[in-house]
Amino acid sequence: MRFDLDRIDSGTVYKLMAATVVPRPIGWVTTLNREGRVNAAPYSFFNVMGDNPPVVALGILGDEKRGFKDTARNILDGAEFVVNLVPEVLAPQMNITAVDAPAGVDELELAGLSPAPCAYVKPPRIAESPVSFECVNHSTLVTGPFQALVVGRVLAIHIADAFVKDAARGHVDTPGLDLVGRGFGATYIRTRDTYEMARPTWATFKRP
Ligand SMILES: Cc1cc2nc3c(=O)[nH]c(=O)nc-3n(C[C@H](O)[C@H](O)[C@H](O)COP(=O)(O)O)c2cc1C
Structure with a gap:
């Protein structure tokens, strides 16, 4: 069956795309609003998009009632954000931070999580998260009504010591992170x- 997306309402389009593009990593994004209050929310339209420079992307949908979601508003205003990753043990707290709280509500506090300082950006990372990417806005495309595609340049990555196997070689205990x-x-x-x-090489490749 073919779905012609121009003829389908956006709610159904969302379902078709989100039910087929799986699994999606979850970027748990912390930002600051203009008053300096912390905002946290999960985004599964998220991935790493390059290593030179290192960039990540976030897809932030428009909100019918609010316009730009707080994360998009804060990144457009302040140009800085942190992407934290989510181990299974923190999934319930991550889910709490997805609540459609009024702007200015500190979702970290709401979920019983603690802020930790970053080296290069003002928003805090989530202390309990084992991996956090400090990012500055590289470029943001407004792709639809209050819908934004944010490309962030990653300035630093924090990885909890317990999961760093060999820092010089960049070897990480990925299974130990237990991300969802x-x-x-x-x-x-x-x-x-x-x-x-194993990935094939042309030199040793044999047609099956
Ligand atoms: C696991 C998970 C993934 C989500 N991914 C996205 C996403 O990729 N894009 C989006 O716009 N909303 C996503 N949401 C919904 C937002 O987290 C939710 O709208 C939240 O209230 C936005 O918060 P903010 O206004 O503080 O940015 C997701 C929710 C959950 C629970």
Whole structure:
């Protein structure tokens, strides 16, 4: 079946895309508003998009009632944000921070989480998260009514010492991080069920 997206309402379009592009990593984004209050919210339209310079992208949908979501508003205003990652043990707190709280409500405090200072940007990272990316706004495209595609340049990555296996080589204990991703609807996906597949080289490649 083909779905012609110009003829389908955006709620159904969302379902078609979010139910097929899985798993999606979750960027748990902390920002500051103009008054300096902390905002936190999860974004699963998130990924790493380059390493030179290191960039990440966030897809922030428009909100019918609020216009720009607080995260988009704060990044447009303040140009700085932190992307924290979500281990399974923090998934309930991450979910609390997705509440449609009025602007200015500190979702970190609401979820019983603590802010930790960053080296290069003003917004705090989430102390309990094992990985945090300090980012500045590289470029933001407004792709629709109050819908933004944010490209952030990553200035620093914090990784909890327990998960750094070899700092010089950049080796990380990925299974130990126990991160979760978003699936369809309200389902989440663990990163424990992995398998290995060696990448072919042309020199040794044999047609199956
Ligand atoms: C796991 C998860 C992933 C989400 N991903 C997105 C997303 O990629 N884009 C988006 O606009 N909203 C997403 N949301 C909804 C926002 O987190 C929610 O609208 C939140 O209230 C926005 O907060 P803010 O206004 O403080 O930025 C997600 C929610 C959850 C629970």
